[in-house]
Amino acid sequence: MAIKIIDHAFDPYYEIQRYQNTQLDHLGAIGATSLFIGTMRDFNQGSQVTGMSLEHYPGMTEKQLELCIEKAKGLWPILDSLIIHRVGTITPNEVIVLIAVWSSHRGDAFDATRYIMEALKSTVPFWKKECLETDAERWVTSNTSG
């Protein structure tokens, strides 16, 4: 299991491959890998968005992400997981979040990935501030319904 909070752009496919090649546990038991990759849109709530800054609460962020994974492990037989989340300045098309879940069977991997993502969005202390085409800034005050 790995959690990374990073302040620079990253290639999720490279990170998955590197994790699989160097850190993944339970290799022989894995039958399913489920991925969620969230990228930044150039629009939100009816406005064109040119960038955003992502603030977080260091320490609590990692603690709450670990809790998300522990809860998912209590519900599905997850073998391993990788979460990477951006902070700092982000521009459209850049990846915000990667969640990878490995398990023996696809249903568990799909369900656990969705669960972790929804738990992240509702409990992990990240906050987005958008920069609009007009140069105005605004805090994102709620998540989209998904």
Place this chain on the structure above:
Amino acid sequence: MSIKVYYFASLKEHVGSSEHELDFTQSLTVNEVWLQANATLVLPKNTLAAINMDYVDWDSLVSDGDVVAFFPPVTGG
């Protein structure tokens, strides 16, 4: 007794500071911490609270050395 109070995101802007130190002589709830630190400020609706990086209710008691945090609903992912 002494605690640290942190503010994040829009609440940091609302308060005008990212942190406060607060000294007190008797037990305080999280709600009383907010009132002591920010008596003149309206508490924004839906503000969340944490003690030592765990979510807590507003009637939770804080202890000496605790770190209390106030912040708006989270919007990551």
